[in-house]
Amino acid sequence: MAELTYRDAVIRGIAQEMARDEDVVFLGEDVAKAGGVFKATVGLYEQFGPLRVRDTPISEQAILGAAMGAAMTGLKPIAEIMFSDFFAVCFDYIANEFPKSRYMTNGQTKCPLVVRTGNGAGSRFGAQHSQSVENWCMMIPGLKVVAPSSPIDVIGLLAASVRDPDPVIFLEHKSLYATKGEVPDGEILDKLGTAKILRPGKDATIVALALMVPRALAAAEKLAKEEGIDCEVIDVRSLVPLDTQTILGSVAKTHRCFSVEENPRLCGWGAEIMSIIADEAFYDLDGPLVRITTPHCPLPAADILEDAILPTVDRIAERIKRTLNS
Amino acid sequence: MSKKPAQSPALNDDIGEATRLELYRSQVNIREAEQRAYDLFLQNLVKGTSHLSLGQEAVAAGFAVAMKKGDLSFCTYRGHAHTLARGVPVEKVLGELMQRDNGLMRGKGGSMHLTSEEHGVMGSYAIIGAHLPIACGAAWRAQYKKQDDVSVCFFGDGTTNIGAFHEALNFAAVWKLPVIFVCENNLYMEYTPIADVTAVPSPAGDRASAYGLEKIVIDGNDADVVYRAAIKAYDKARAGGGPSLIECLTYRHSGHSRADPAKYRPEGELEKWKERDPIKIYRERLKAFGIGDDVVAKIDADVKRVVDEATEACKASPNPPMDILTTDVYADGGFAWRN
Ligand SMILES: Cc1ncc(C[n+]2csc(CCOP(=O)(O)OP(=O)(O)O)c2C)c(N)n1
């Protein structure tokens, strides 16, 4: 058992998989000799050498295209896109190529690869280096989409993603890189498509993802202490596949559900979950389904503004309290 | 065109008789199958879109015949020719164009996505430029695993103006990948002449120096010329010499896609290029090397018979069944996204 940062968990996860399987290779901008702009790949180049850990030009299409060609022909590439906002310049691969090749070819083409990327706000980088783009990916048939919130999940879900036969978008939250958690020794392997109940409760279910998970947990503590409201907090972890059973099971018990989403409001993953609950658990509900999101607005750079636009612990707690009391 | 006298028996040159007959058969096979596809379209039996390579057969045949088993082809929507050239049965290709159950992908891909991995056809890509980086990745795997196959990526002149082309060229050059980029310059993108929208006269050739590559512009209507250029590039790639970019000058006899009557072409241009029809050139070549008319006629007849049989098989094939509608979205065979 050791305390590890989320950042070091990324390194350990990649190293675990590269040590296990020679077909796992890693490419991206500044990832090898420099160890990554977020220092989340330090030491991999030294450990696995220049053939397996490769610096690329600033060519996002070439990075993802090369990862796909390698995956189709037998490797298991991990590709890094430095900031998830840059998905917009290589979206053809994410939207058209990775996810559709298997279907279009009647099952001939395989695409076992992982795209890792720094996602999310909190770094005061402004509107083009801070977005939460999980919804851009979730809507595409053929992709899997994963977003861990803790170091142990980073390792276990990254390992599961590398071993998964489908293309996986692996969203690391930039504001979580410095956070710490206990991680056991030895190999860690988790399962995609499994949500985790992090805090059991009986009055309301909160579903959250990535950076919103610690905030939802803090809001739940605050509500318990100040209002006597007992929330169950679920870390969704994997948007595709989606563990609806854990969520529906929780709602059957609490009869209330709130989502906490960092993404801008329209078409957020929480809307999909809420629609499933409305379809399948309507008669379990004692009140409205409520989404707590960032507004339909680009992200500002200034710390004071950025802090105000994301769902905060206070805003989450306040909204839940108001809804339950009305 | 060969200026050799008809009696010249110099068939044991670097190409040789057997390969020449293979080059001829391949071109005729493509011509016959694509002409058939066009006829079937006129009968409303080929659905959706289709992009023919009539007039461009020498490029497909030259590169494919020069390949070794295990070499990989990456094609565009104009990929029937390259697919057929790797030995994929005509019936499978026509079946896909006719959207029948006997099609290469049982109708799930359509004419623009012909793929047959068992023949080394690693896909046909319909987003301009997408497959150049993908071919780099396949070549990277060969380099990493010390396998000696070459990845060959075919695309049009118009493709040289999209970012992925430039990203892939630089990437392949820097990583010294065993990949060949083949630009089929047929003078047009969809309807616009390439010269109207490109800063240099040779859309691929004049870009080569930017990536430290040799400028190679060849006659794409002469299968011998194409074959020789291909062999040279494959040898270089297999020897660890890195990528090549080859521009093949050619011309499509039909419109861009089935919907296009190609009215934008100046008068006389098509006729001029038809004089340089690759199949005409190659028939004369075979004659010049002393190959008998009977041998040529037999190849023509064999090809036609196979295409006729394929046509009938496709007409008789049922539509794709509904039970494949949502299969193979994920590797588990299905499309489940939730529990
Ligand atoms: C990214 C993208 N832009 C535009 C198109 C539409 N389009 C299809 S084919 C084509 C022309 C391509 O020209 P060229 O590369 O010369 O190939 P050719 O069709 O002549 O073989 C265009 C513009 C597309 N499929 N993808």
Ligand SMILES: [Mg+2]
């Ligand atoms: Mg063209």
